[in-house]
Amino acid sequence: MQLSASALMAALGAGLTWATNPLEGKRNGLTVIFGDHASAPATLVLLGALMVVLAGVVAAMVYRRRMFAWAAIVGGLTALSCVSWYGIRISGERVRAIGMDSAGNLIEPEAVSRLGIGWYLTTASLLTLAVLAIGLMRRARTIS
DSSP states (O other): OHHHHHHHHHHHHHHSEEEEETTTEEEEHHHHHHSTTOOHHHHHHHHHHHHHHHHHHHHHHHHOOHHHHHHHHHHHHHHHHHHHHHHHHHHTOEEEOOEEOTTSOEEOOEEEOEEOHHHHHHHHHHHHHHHHHHHHHHHHHHHO
16 A cells, blocks of 8 residues: 555656746656666666565565565665756756846846645655665564
């Protein structure tokens, strides 16, 4: 139940707004991860870590072995660090635009990107998966 809820939260978070900027607009998680300014190594590590988390949690629930729970914990922390890297990158973006106002004066507004609700939802779902993996680690320790 918790696994499906946190996986649904992660998928929902990827579709919601991750970055908001008054000049650039809103960008969802899929645009940030797979868009034109995306980093291929960070994207591949994030996707691989998510697969390790999901497989590790399912395997730990079925086989009740500690090594699967450890794999899920390491994968969860890796995915959380990748999402944090995206958050730092989003927060550091500054956009400038050069234009003219109605009086003919040259203006140069600058806007800073902010994190959106989707980023926070994805981070919360990854933390939930990590807590679930730690709980599975405790359960596997008491059984074996």
